Amino acid sequence: MGIRVLLADDHTMVRQALRELMEKEQDISVVAEAKDGVEALALTQKFSPDIVIMDVGMPEMNGIEATKRLFAEQSGIKVVALSAHADKRFIIGMLEAGASGYIIKEEAGSELLRAIRNVMEGQTYLSPQITTLLVESLRGNGKTAHPILAPREQQVLQLLAGGLTSPEIGLRLCIASSTVDVHRRNIMRKLGVRGIAELTKYAVREGMVTL
Numbered sequence: 243m244g245i246r247v248l249l250a251d252d253h254t255m256v257r258q259a260l261r262e263l264m265e266k267e268q269d270i271s272v273v274a275e276a277k278d279g280v281e282a283l284a285l286t287q288k289f290s291p292d293i294v295i296m297d298v299g300m301p302e303m304n305g306i307e308a309t310k311r312l313f314a315e316q317s318g319i320k321v322v323a324l325s326a327h328a329d330k331r332f333i334i335g336m337l338e339a340g341a342s343g344y345i346i347k348e349e350a351g352s353e354l355l356r357a358i359r360n361v362m363e364g365q366t367y368l369s370p371q372i373t374t375l376l377v378e379s380l381r382g383n384g385k386t387a388h389p390i391l392a393p394r395e396q397q398v399l400q401l402l403a404g405g406l407t408s409p410e411i412g413l414r415l416c417i418a419s420s421t422v423d424v425h426r427r428n429i430m431r432k433l434g435v436r437g438i439a440e441l442t443k444y445a446v447r448e449g450m451v452t453l
Contacts, residue, residue, distance in 0.1 A: 244269045245362055248291040250282035250308070251275075251324065252300045260295065260350065267355060279303025283311055286319065293358060296341065298325040298332050304400060306332070307393050309339035320361045324350065328371050331391075343367040391429060398425040402438060403445035 247264060249257050249272055257275050264270045273289045276282035278300045286294060294312065298305040309321050322343035323336040333344050342365070343357040349369045357367040368376070391399065394415075401411045408422040415422070426441075435441055 244271050245293060245358060246271055246273045246289070246291045247358065248273060248282065248285055248289060248294045249275045250277075250279065250294060250300065250305070251297040252277050253297075256297075256347065260354070263351060263354070270355070270358060279305060279308030279311075282308050283315070286312060286316060290316075291319070293320040293322060293362060295324055295354070295358075296321050296336075298323055298327075298336060301400065301404070304396055306335040306339050306396065309336060309341055310393065313340040322354070322357050322361055322367070324354070328375050330375060333368075333372055333376065344372050345369045346371050391432060395425050395429050395432075398422060399429050399441060399445055402426060402429075403442040 247270060249260055251257050251260070254277075257277075261272045261275070264272050273291050274285040276285050279296075280302045282294060282296065283303075294309075296305040296309055300308070303311075305323060305325075309323075312319060312321065321336075321339075321341040322345060323333075323341045324345050324347060325332060326347045328346055336344055342361040345354050345357055345367075346369050349371060353369050357369070360367040397415060398411060401414060406414065408419045408426070411417075411422045412419040429441065430436060433441070433444055435444055
């Protein structure tokens with residue numbers, strides 16, 4: 243029957259390229275595509291793929307939060323993270339959420355195909371760039387990463403960077419506007435930034451949102 247894959251990425255061209263890559267393989271088929279984390283959860287329920295290729299930085303719901311919810315709702319599913327950035331915060335975040343693999347987009351191709359097959363065999367697969375980053379970090383040579391933001395803080399950061407106000411974010415997340423302000427202050431403190439402009443630049447640079 244082969245390996246059934248769901249692609250979750252907010253860039254149409256990325257999804258098309260990955261689909262073309264996989265359709266050349268006899269043992270892999272793409273059963274659905276999602277443009278954000280919310281859609282990825284819904285389509286996973288509908289199509290029951292064997293593995294989800296999950297972009298880390300997506301609108302509405304990022305890959306870390308989507309992966310956590312995926313494992314809370316589905317049993318036996320596998321996740322391979324896909325990101326444009328080799329950032330220790332997101333690598334650890336995805337692995338802690340339950341992902342079994344992490345691939346940098348520029349290395350996608352044969353690396354992604356290898357990751358899919360290895361993960362389906364019960365192994366963990368990290369692309370060479372990710373492995374190097376983690377090894378250097380363990381040796382003390384990597385750059386100090388910022389503290390990992392909590393899932394709710396990541397949601398607030400994404401929405402702030404998307405131009406929403408505190409009341410609008412509160413309505414979206416079903417929390418008080420004052421709670422959003424507390425999250426914003428905590429995010430700025432953890433990341434060492436000041437103002438929405440710097441938060442937005444950070445979110446874009448780290449691939450959490452796209453312009």
